[in-house]
Amino acid sequence: MQVEEDRALSAQVSRRWAESRRISPGVLVLIAVLLLAVVPPAAFLINASFHETLADGAPGAFTLRFYQQLVAGKFFLPSLINTFIYACGSAAIAIFIGTVQALIVERTNTPGRKLAFLAAVISLGVPHILYTVAWLLILGRSGPMNDLLQSITQHAQVLDVYSLWGMMLIEGIGFVPLTFLLMSSVLRSTDASFEEAAMMSGASPVRAFASITLRMAFPALAGLTLLIFVKAFESFEVPALVGLAGNVNVITTMIYQSSRQAGAANYGEAGAYSVCLILILLGLMFWQNQLSRHAKRYQTITGKGFRPRVIDLGRWRYGAAAILVGLFLIVTIVPVAMLAFTSFQPFYGGVSWESFTRLSLENYEVLLKPGSFRDSIVNTLVLGAATATLVVPFTALCAWLVVRRVPGAWILDQIASVPLVFPAIILSVAFLDVFVNMPLPLYGTLLSVILASSVRYLPYGMRYAFAGTMQIHSDLEEAATISGAAKFKVFVRILMPLLAATLISSWLLIFLLSVQAVSLPLLLVGPGSEVMAVTLFELWQNGQVTELAAMGILWIALMTCVSVAFHMLTRRHQLSV
Amino acid sequence: MSMFHPLRVLGFGALALSGMASAQAQDLSVLTNKSPSRQELLIEGAKKEGQVVLYSAAIVNQALRPMAEAFMKKYPFVKLTYWRADTEEIIAKLSAEVRAKNTVADLVEGTGVGELAVESGLTVPFTTPATDELPEMYRDPRGNWASSRISYFGMAYNTKLVPADQVPKTYDDLLDPKWKGKIAWRINTSSGTPLFITAIRLSRGEDKAKEYFAKLAEQKIINFGSGSARTLVDRVIAGEIPIALNIFAHHPLISKAKGAPVNTALLEPVPSTAGTMVVPRGVRHPHAAMLLADFVLSKEGQEIFAKAEYFPVRPDVAPLEKLAPVVPAKAGKEELFVGSEKLNRYYGSSQKIWEEQFR
Numbered sequence: 001m002q003v004e005e006d007r008a009l010s011a012q013v014s015r016r017w018a019e020s021r022r023i024s025p026g027v028l029v030l031i032a033v034l035l036l037a038v039v040p041p042a043a044f045l046i047n048a049s050f051h052e053t054l055a056d057g058a059p060g061a062f063t064l065r066f067y068q069q070l071v072a073g074k075f076f077l078p079s080l081i082n083t084f085i086y087a088c089g090s091a092a093i094a095i096f097i098g099t100v101q102a103l104i105v106e107r108t109n110t111p112g113r114k115l116a117f118l119a120a121v122i123s124l125g126v127p128h129i130l131y132t133v134a135w136l137l138i139l140g141r142s143g144p145m146n147d148l149l150q151s152i153t154q155h156a157q158v159l160d161v162y163s164l165w166g167m168m169l170i171e172g173i174g175f176v177p178l179t180f181l182l183m184s185s186v187l188r189s190t191d192a193s194f195e196e197a198a199m200m201s202g203a204s205p206v207r208a209f210a211s212i213t214l215r216m217a218f219p220a221l222a223g224l225t226l227l228i229f230v231k232a233f234e235s236f237e238v239p240a241l242v243g244l245a246g247n248v249n250v251i252t253t254m255i256y257q258s259s260r261q262a263g264a265a266n267y268g269e270a271g272a273y274s275v276c277l278i279l280i281l282l283g284l285m286f287w288q289n290q291l292s293r294h295a296k297r298y299q300t301i302t303g304k305g306f307r308p309r310v311i312d313l314g315r316w317r318y319g320a321a322a323i324l325v326g327l328f329l330i331v332t333i334v335p336v337a338m339l340a341f342t343s344f345q346p347f348y349g350g351v352s353w354e355s356f357t358r359l360s361l362e363n364y365e366v367l368l369k370p371g372s373f374r375d376s377i378v379n380t381l382v383l384g385a386a387t388a389t390l391v392v393p394f395t396a397l398c399a400w401l402v403v404r405r406v407p408g409a410w411i412l413d414q415i416a417s418v419p420l421v422f423p424a425i426i427l428s429v430a431f432l433d434v435f436v437n438m439p440l441p442l443y444g445t446l447l448s449v450i451l452a453s454s455v456r457y458l459p460y461g462m463r464y465a466f467a468g469t470m471q472i473h474s475d476l477e478e479a480a481t482i483s484g485a486a487k488f489k490v491f492v493r494i495l496m497p498l499l500a501a502t503l504i505s506s507w508l509l510i511f512l513l514s515v516q517a518v519s520l521p522l523l524l525v526g527p528g529s530e531v532m533a534v535t536l537f538e539l540w541q542n543g544q545v546t547e548l549a550a551m552g553i554l555w556i557a558l559m560t561c562v563s564v565a566f567h568m569l570t571r572r573h574q575l576s577v
Numbered sequence: 578m579s580m581f582h583p584l585r586v587l588g589f590g591a592l593a594l595s596g597m598a599s600a601q602a603q604d605l606s607v608l609t610n611k612s613p614s615r616q617e618l619l620i621e622g623a624k625k626e627g628q629v630v631l632y633s634a635a636i637v638n639q640a641l642r643p644m645a646e647a648f649m650k651k652y653p654f655v656k657l658t659y660w661r662a663d664t665e666e667i668i669a670k671l672s673a674e675v676r677a678k679n680t681v682a683d684l685v686e687g688t689g690v691g692e693l694a695v696e697s698g699l700t701v702p703f704t705t706p707a708t709d710e711l712p713e714m715y716r717d718p719r720g721n722w723a724s725s726r727i728s729y730f731g732m733a734y735n736t737k738l739v740p741a742d743q744v745p746k747t748y749d750d751l752l753d754p755k756w757k758g759k760i761a762w763r764i765n766t767s768s769g770t771p772l773f774i775t776a777i778r779l780s781r782g783e784d785k786a787k788e789y790f791a792k793l794a795e796q797k798i799i800n801f802g803s804g805s806a807r808t809l810v811d812r813v814i815a816g817e818i819p820i821a822l823n824i825f826a827h828h829p830l831i832s833k834a835k836g837a838p839v840n841t842a843l844l845e846p847v848p849s850t851a852g853t854m855v856v857p858r859g860v861r862h863p864h865a866a867m868l869l870a871d872f873v874l875s876k877e878g879q880e881i882f883a884k885a886e887y888f889p890v891r892p893d894v895a896p897l898e899k900l901a902p903v904v905p906a907k908a909g910k911e912e913l914f915v916g917s918e919k920l921n922r923y924y925g926s927s928q929k930i931w932e933e934q935f936r
Contacts, residue, residue, distance in 0.1 A: 058676050075936075142816035244764075244802025253802065257765055347837035348815050358836065369638060429669055436677040444681060523670050526681060527630055527658030535637075538661060542636050544832070545811040 023408030026487070030398060031408065034415040037455045041422060041430035042278075049271030066272035079249040086167050086239070086250055087232040093172025094228050098179025101327055103209075105180075106187040108313050110320040116328070117184075118567065120177035121508060123332045125559025127516040127536060128174060128237045130552040133545065134335035135170045136161065136241060137342060144351040162246030171238045175228055176331045181509060182227070185502050186220045186467045187213070205311060220467040226288050227463045230281055230420050236519075251277060252423050267429060274426050281421040285414060336556060343550035363550035379446055380532040381562075383453065384515035388507045390454045393496075395461030396469070396503055400495055403469045404477075413462065420459040424519040427456060432523045444526025452524055453514045460513065461506055468502030469495070504570055512559060607863050608703040608856060609720070615706075619871075622864025624654045629865035631659040632667050634687030634852070635726075639885035647881060648872050655865045664689045664767065668697075671857055675699045680859035683866040686873065689767040691722035691853030691917035700855040705867065707874035714914050715851055715890050722917065724851035725873050727888040729903050729912075730772065731826035731847065733810050736838045738819040745820070748777065748844050752792045761799035762822040763809055764931065767920060768850060769801075773823040774927035775920060776848040776913055794934040798822075814839045823848070826903035827886060834899060846913035847905040851890065853917050 023031075049066055051059035070076050105113040126134075139145050139161040149158040160166070194216065198208040214221070239253045251273055258269035313320055342348050344359045398416060401409035419427070431452040435443045442448045472495065480490045496503070518537045525534060536555065539548045607618060623629075635641055637659075645657045662670070664687045671694060674680045685694065694700050702720040715724040734744060738759075745751050751760060763769030778786040799818060801809050806824040813821050813829075814837045829841040854870055856863070872878045879889040888896045888904065896904060905912035 137815075140815065140817050240802055244800060245761075247800060257802075346835040347832050348811060349837060350815060366638070429673075432670060432673045433677075436673045436679050443679060522662060523666055525660070527660045530660075538637060540805070540808070542805060542807055544807060545815075 024406065027401060027406060027408045027412070030401070031411055031415065033394075034398075034412060034458075037451075037458070038415050038418050040434040041427055041455070042418060044430040044433050045267075045271045045274050045278075045422070045426060047271075048267040049275050051268065053268055063268070066268040069269060070272050070276070075249055075254060079251055079254050082164065082243075082248055083233060083250040083252075086164060086171070086243075086248075087229050089165075089168035090171035090175065090232040091225060091229040093168060094175035094179045094232075095183075095225060097173070097176045097327060097331075098183050101176070101180045101324065102183035102187055104320045104324055106184050107209075108311050108317060108320055110313060110317045110324065112321060113324065116180070116324055118563070119328045119332050120180050121512070121563040121567075122336075122556065122560050123177040124181075124509065124512045125516075125556055125563060126332075126336065127518070127533065127552065127555065128235075129241075129518065129536075129540060130339060130548065130555075131174050131335055132170055132237045132241050133548065134338045134342075134552075135173075137338050137348065137545075138334065139166065139170075142350045147350070160246070162242055162248075164243075164248055166246070167238050167242045167248065170242060171232055171235060173331055174238070175231065176327070178231075178509070179224070179228055181505055182224045182464065182467060185464065185505060186217045186224070186471070188501065217471075220470050222288055223463055223466055226284055227420075227459070230284070233281075234277065234421055234423055236423060236425065255423050256425060267426070270423075270426055274421070274423060277421045277423075278418065281417070282414070285417055336553075339549045339552050339556075342546055343553045345546050348545050348549075363544075363547045364554075366547055367550055367554065376530045376532045376535055377558075379529060380515050382446060383450055383521070383531055384511040386450045387453045387457060387514040388510040390450070391457050391461040391510050392465075392503050392507045395458060395506075396465040396496065396499060397491060399462055399465035399469045400491060403466065404474060413466075416458045416462045418459075419455050419457075422456075424456070424517065427452070428520045428523045431455075431520070435524065444524070444529060446525075446529045446531075449521045449524045449529065449531065453517060453520055456517070456520055457510045457514055461510055464502060464506035464509065465499065468499045472498050508563065508566055512563070515559070516555075605701060605860070605863055607867060608701060608860075611704060611706075619864045619868050620652075623652065623862070623868050626862040626865045627654065628656040628658070629683045629862050629869050630681055631657060631869060632671065632682040632685045632687075633659060633661055634664050634667060634690070635661070635882070635887070636885060637661050640882060640887065643881050643885070644873070644878065647877060648869060651872065651877075652865075652868055655868065657869065663687075668693060668699075671699055672697060675858045678859055680857050680861060682857050683860050683862045684854055684869050685857055686725050686852060686854045688728060688850055688852045689917060689920065691717075691851075691855055692921040693917070694855050694857075695721040696921060699858055701858050701860065703856045703867065703870070705871050705874065707871045710874070710891055710893070712892060714916070717918075722853040722855045723870065723874065724890045725854050726852040726879075726882050727849055727890055728768065728852070729826040729843075729847055729849045729888065729905060730768065730776075730823045731829075731841045731843045731903060733813045733821045733824045733829040733839055733841060735813050735816055735819050736840055738816060744840075744842055745844070746842065748789070751820075751822075752789075752796065756796060756820060758797045758799070759819040760796055760822060761801045761809060761812070761818045761820070763806060763824075764800045764802055766805075767924065768806070768825075769823055770931045770935070771924050771927045772848055772850065772915060772920060774930050775915055775923040776846065778923065778927065779915065779919070780846050780913055790930055790934055798935055800935065810839065827888075827900045830900060830903060831886065841903055843903060843905065843908060843910045846911040849905070849912050849914050850920060851914075851916065852887075 047059055050062055050064070052061050052063050052065075054060045101116060104110050105116045137143055139159055141160075146159050149155075161170075194212050195208045198212050199205065203211070234252055236252045236256065239248075239250045240256060242248075243250055244253055255270045255273045258273070341351065343363055344361070345355060346358055346360050346362055349355060395416065398409070398412040402413045422430070431448070435448045435452075442451075476498070477490050477494050480494050481487075485493070515531070516533050516536075518533045518540075521531050522534055522537060525531060532555070536548075536551055539551050607615075607622060610618060612618075631641070631645075633641055635644075641659050641661060645659060648657050649655065660670075660682075667685060667687050667690055671682060671685060674682065675698075700721060703723075704720045705723065708716050708723050711724060715727070717723065732745065743755075745753070745756070762773060774786075774790070777789060781789060801812075801818075801821075807828055809818070809821045810824050810828045810832065812818045814832055816838075826841050826843065826847070829839045832839050854873065856866055856870075860866055873882075874891070876891065876894060879891045879894040883889045883894055883896055886897060886900065888900070895901075901907050
């Protein structure tokens, strides 16, 4: 079909593009930029894992001790198994719910479906640490869920959230908005003509979806699954808050514990753990790279007009709307409502009639004292905007080169994914070491935080752009190339406009993720370059849970404002997010 | 410095070293100056320096900002900026700065910072007449650190889950089988399990302490891994955990005053530690740093800490009235001061006991 028609033309172009197997200077420059971003922290980690740490934190004599300890230690294997179960479980939950949601929104005429984007964006604005706290308040021993079940079953304690399933559930639900956004960017750019062809030939909509849409989206789906899996693999908040309290160890909590063990800085064991994490990830990446080898099969946006197929659900569309509302309740409203309730309490003592009699604004008064945020709010917005603006075009360019299999470009994908496996606590120490030693006076500045968080969120931009680019058929670019356009011009004039919707959601996603990162900026900021997330962290460390909740509500309000403003701005320019 | 550094690989090495030489040329004699003209000397020097940077673990809104405002009111020619983080992060940042010979901090304050930083070679000695006012046990004769505030540690319990007549009054009461699985403590922080275990070892001797830990391990203590002492107390208030060990003794009192079902019990001996101040190696504004250290230890500075619900180190500044019940001396309880030097010496072995029996 399509592929065959194109064959002659694309063969000719491919020949031109791959005139030689040599890596073009442009790709080399990109590789160099990425290496510059990724190698210093990676080198710090690897170095730390092979050297003793001296009292002042400097590396001492060479040693293999940390790896030996790791393998011989009684915690390594169980924690590795736990990590796998936890990452698989939470990825499965997130992908299942996120896909259902994306399907309803992108492929049906369910009323109010576009609001799901706003809901997802609001959820993404909730810092993960608060999100976890909210779920613990709901599902905890004294939470309303247990109270309810107790009154029904008359058993003392029904749910124990401090367990592996509790971790999977909280993490899984927490990832739903991200999965949904990525998934819908995949579905949105799938040409419906194939599905239509299948259905004309007598396939049911379900069959057409399963054997056409899902299969065509396969490489993007695989990349997405990998991202969610790895994110769960390296996640910290849920394992620390939920897992440690229930003695469920995973790799990241092992890293955290060992990096704090001796009192003084000691990153040997943490480094060894991280190196293992990186090796596992590289294995997974290699597998994914094999999958996308036949990328051409999956291209669906071609020079011909296309529009994603929307299924008329008839009366069922209200059922679908109910599902969306239900998901919105679980993913966003319930945890945010729990935070809101807690923020109006003088202390948190469970949800009861009595607790509604002692509502107060005291927490907000403490937080809104004059001067509390005057410096950090601007810094925070600058940090988010600058990080997203750096990452999005850069990753779009890289992803495009990777998908078009330009010689050497696969290296870009591999390098850009490496930051995903650095646990943030370790990445911050590594970057601290890099910046404090830099001859340029970057140390302690906001710019250093921006650079570091750009590196950290590279993989997210990459996955987003990858999913989008994967489905753009090369024929448009080939037409431009044949007509004499230079490669860079092709990228700017052809690809960027086609990718606009993807790039815009990617920008917002990276903005929201980078402003709420806590561990990364914590060590990098200096006096005067504080960001709000660090204030949040200070409250987490010293404040009461009620104050923390109040801060969270303020934060969510601010992020919602930013997201809505962004939404309206892009809408005015006819770009849907 | 080490043989290998990521930046060295990228060819920045030579440049980096040349850029840092300037920070080294400071005259540090003022730090140990004991002459009568010290104050004039400090002011004169601080005027030239014009700024001072404080790294502290104290809370910003109630302590650091008021401290900075009061200091700059007194010395308008010095601009004070601060960075707040926990002890572990402060040490990480400080050691990176000192190693890179790029010291930004002029004065570092926090619980557990003192001896750790001293032993790691991250500090330079200093003396100030202000420490003369402090009780003997809160001073360092070698002049490496000065105490800035005191913390007392006790047990928090939920008054709904632990009836008044059953509240554990001694460490041995914790061994009652009815508390099995109902007690939590903080791990991964020096004032958590390491302090608790060290205090038991110091007060009972190694053999008896060992017996005690074997029994305590039977109780299946909940390891509270992430989050502060304050958040652990919040869990007790919420009824998630009936009893929490080694939390800051005044936190439950503050919540109790608001009507929360929680209280503090002081188990004897009551462990206490001090927040300490150190001057980092490579300090760039030594005169202003000394002015600031003096100010933190002055009556005025200590009153700011007291108002922020910390316990002042000066005997002539009283802690807040509502916090007095947890001051061992006032409650008629025996205090066990585990200074930064002792805590540091026992840290590794106490951590090992936890690792082997409670993890």
